[in-house]
Amino acid sequence: MKLAFWHVDAFADRAYAGNPAGVVQLDDWLPDAALAAIADELQLPATAFLVPRADEWEVRWRTPWAELMLCGHASLACGHVLLGRDGADRVTLLTRAGDAVEVRRASGGYELALRAIRTQPRERPDAEALLGARPLETWRNADRYGIYLFASEAEVHALSPDFEALSHIGNDQFACTARGSASDVVSRVFVGGPGAREDAVTGSAHAALAPFWAERLGRGSFTAHQASDRGGDLTCRMEGDRVWLGGRCTTVVEGALYVPG
Template structure:
């Protein structure tokens, strides 16, 4: 069996920036164990698998370790493949996923994703996260992910996490976002996942489903820019709506090829 794949750098306009995702085109769904093995072999943060049966495009996402319930950068990467490589004609793409329908359209040379909002609530920090941090946050919230709010961008840029202590716990399927007001953007963040093959995620669209409503409330703004301060860096253009968020970004094709299973 041969499968076409594409490697896309999402949330960037430059190769080697943003977050890389593999996008694999299927004619029909394969068994879950095989999908997980392909994602593990791909060794990137996320592999998106899609089946296009016409008006319905089903989409699933796997890390090297597990299946995700939501993945922003791999959704953006799949939209990029459909529009720029496979010639998908519709102005709006509707993906059917485990998180419900997700919508993507192209606007001003950017892919705009319409995702469900995940408003975080105040909570306590588990001991394994608290013990792993070199500096404690000023505020702690949680939806799928823990949101740790810091005083300024330098705190986020300089955060250090003791991986041995961090890996003592699990947040299945979420992670930990550290965030603060930005110097050259409305807010910044970094994102870490315990017990994961890839410890720090370069750009995390799904975490912004929680970061956007939080910062929209704090800053009293509906439209914001965000930068994820990973080594690869990514820029996101964010809009807060009643129960949805819009996340826009660019993408670049790195490679195309064939998987032989």
């Protein structure tokens, strides 16, 4: 079986920056084991699988070790592929959770609409040991999204998390953030559980950071930089209960994926 495949660097204006994602187009859903095998073979941070449904697309996302319920950077990559190929202005992705994710053209790149993720002040006593520094404030929610506010951009850059400890705590997300210099906001994002790691550029984290920072900045839009080794730049804009995340994408590979069966 031959499947259309793209490797896209999302939230990047050049190759080998931003966050890599695979995009695989299917005629219909393959068994879960086949999707898992493809994602494991590709070894990208996330692979998006697309199935056409009338004027929309069903989407599922997988890492090499698990299925994701939400993946912002791979959704932006899907928009880049579909809008670039079909010439449309916007596309809707339908998730297994019943949400609709919209991607549209904007300012030379794309904007992605995600549900705003709200957090509340909530202590995490082990945060300092896990992250290597003590945050000024900790905000979290029941879905394992966490925001850890630091006093300066330099502190965020200097963080040295204990990834071994993070691998044993569950699939928590640690968005460590401060006011930025070249951008309004800077962050680094660490993900716990199996495969604990630093994420390159994280759409879902900015769906939580957007309402958090919009209140502090006193405005509904701002610029953001995720300070991973690869790095990535985003615009964040609140619109009701949705967050619009803007950025560019770069195609690194376009071709065919050969799958047994």
